[in-house]
Amino acid sequence: MVERQETPPPVQLGILSQILDLCRANSLWPMTFGLACCAIEMMAAGASRFDLDRFGAGVFRPSPRQSDVMIVAGTISKKMAPTIITLYHQMPAPKWVVAMGNCAISGGPFAYEGQYAIVNGADRFLPVDVYVPGCPPRPEALIQGLLELEDQLTKGAKRNYLRRFQRHANPDGKA
Amino acid sequence: MNQAEPLYELLRSSPAVLEAQGSQSARDGFDLRLAIRAKGMPELARLFKEHGCFLEFITAVDHGESLELIYVFSAWLRPFRVMARCPASLMEPSPSLVEVLAAADWQEREVFDMFGLEFAGHPDLKRILLPEDADFHPLRKDFKPGARHGGDWFEGETA
Ligand code: SF4
Numbered sequence: 001m002v003e004r005q006e007t008p009p010p011v012q013l014g015i016l017s018q019i020l021d022l023c024r025a026n027s028l029w030p031m032t033f034g035l036a037c038c039a040i041e042m043m044a045a046g047a048s049r050f051d052l053d054r055f056g057a058g059v060f061r062p063s064p065r066q067s068d069v070m071i072v073a074g075t076i077s078k079k080m081a082p083t084i085i086t087l088y089h090q091m092p093a094p095k096w097v098v099a100m101g102n103c104a105i106s107g108g109p110f111a112y113e114g115q116y117a118i119v120n121g122a123d124r125f126l127p128v129d130v131y132v133p134g135c136p137p138r139p140e141a142l143i144q145g146l147l148e149l150e151d152q153l154t155k156g157a158k159r160n161y162l163r164r165f166q167r168h169a170n171p172d173g174k175a
Numbered sequence: 176m177n178q179a180e181p182l183y184e185l186l187r188s189s190p191a192v193l194e195a196q197g198s199q200s201a202r203d204g205f206d207l208r209l210a211i212r213a214k215g216m217p218e219l220a221r222l223f224k225e226h227g228c229f230l231e232f233i234t235a236v237d238h239g240e241s242l243e244l245i246y247v248f249s250a251w252l253r254p255f256r257v258m259a260r261c262p263a264s265l266m267e268p269s270p271s272l273v274e275v276l277a278a279a280d281w282q283e284r285e286v287f288d289m290f291g292l293e294f295a296g297h298p299d300l301k302r303i304l305l306p307e308d309a310d311f312h313p314l315r316k317d318f319k320p321g322a323r324h325g326g327d328w329f330e331g332e333t334a
Contacts, residue, residue: 079306114320116313117305 002085004127005093018159024068024094025153026056026162028146031067033087035074038101038136042073045139056162057146064090069149071142072122075103075110081119088126096129096153097122098145105131180255182226183207189222191215200256205247209259213269216246216261220275223248228255230272233282235263235290237316242292244269268293271300289314 009017030052034042045052052058061067064087076084088097099122102108107120122128129152132145154160186209187195194210211219220230231247244263249256263269271294272279283294284303291312294300301307311318 077304079304114324116309116311116320116324 001124002088002126005095007093018154021154022160022162025150025160027059028055028057028069028096028149029059029061029067030057030069030071030098031064031087031091032060032062033070033073035072035076035080036101036103038073038103041136041139042071042100042142045142050139050143052143052146055143055146055150057150064088065092067091068095069098069146070095070126071098071100072104072126072128073100075108076119076122077117078119079117081125084122085125096149097126098130098132098142098149099123099128100132100142100145101137102133102135105133108135180206180253182222182228182255182257185222185226186219186257189215189219191218200254205256205258206254207257209257211259211261213261213263213267216244216259217270217272217275219259220246220248220272220279223257224276227251227253228257230276230278230282231256233272233279233286235286235292235314237290237314239316242290244286244292246272263292265291265293268295270295271297273297288312291315 013020034040044050046058046060057069064070068091070084070088070091072084088095099105103110103118104122107118110118111120119125130145130149132141134141137145151157151160183197186192186207191212192209192215193212196208196210198205198208200206209219223230228248228250231249233247234245236243236245242263242265244261246259246261247256248259261269269292271283273283273294274296280297280299281303283297284300286292287294287297287300288302288304289312302309305313311321311324
């Protein structure tokens with residue numbers, strides 16, 4: 001199990017750290033990284049129709065060194081798992097993990113007794129922040145998962161001032 | 176079976192072929208089924224390659240007492256698809272096709288991974304789909320899932 005790496009900043013910046021969190025939340029850079037069929041939906045979410053760029057999360061980076069979100073989209077085979085751990089270690093902190101699809105949550109259709117090739121879920125070895133269920137989840141579900149992650153980063157939807165959909169932040173509907 | 180097929184006679188007369196049986200490709204997907212000698216495959220592969228065919232895949236079947244290797248070849252430019260079967264053994268490696276057809280490289284590694292069948296002359300015969308230190312061959316009939324199988328455990332978990 002890889003531990004979450006949380007080193008508190010050497011200097012507490014008060015309100016500035018909240019601004020930094022807001023900036024981080026609205027410029028998530030996911031890693032270009034797909035493991036199975038769920039990755040197709042992730043690509044659809046990034047393409048023009050669903051357009052993850054609207055939420056600042058559309059800059060898929062080809063290198064773990066440049067990304068801060070790992071979207072584990074698909075089936076984790078036992079051969080792939082050590083590589084995923086390496087990729088996770090290569091990402092600079094702060095970093096977050098989204099488990100997309102039933103395979104990455106719990107093994108999905110491959111979790112049965114006596115199977116020999118699949119790891120039952122990303123949270124067996126990575127600290128997962130958001131789970132997006134579905135087989136595969138629709139792109140809207142992934143978008144909701146990423147919005148959820150953004151709200152986690154700003155420690156509450158109310159403080160995510162840049163959030164595009166205000167209804168969730170203000171349930172009474174006043175903008 | 177298309178009688179104008181140039182490979183038909185060549186295959187019939189090849190010493191590597193024990194039995195050639197034409198069949199209806201519309202019904203079962205193959206124009207020709209061959210039973211061949213265990214050592215004859217590289218020679219046949221060369222013949223197929225010279226006559227515009229490519230290797231579709233290699234697989235194997237475990238019949239319990241015996242194992243069988245299956246090679247499927249197709250032609251690029253004409254409707255012609257052949258299945259060739261030959262007996263295989265865990266004791267004695269079958270000849271590798273990599274010298275003749277580079278496409279056989281990963282296919283043979285997969286057969287080795289799943290069935291434990293070895294290929295003599297393969298440049299790099301190691302596991303391709305399962306972790307390299309796996310000690311089982313899952314498509315064999317005698318494979319019993321044990322404690323090391325299941326989704327809770329994987330190599331390098333402590334890394
Ligand atoms: S959850 Fe379903 S769609 Fe996603 S990778 Fe697994 S099998 Fe494929």
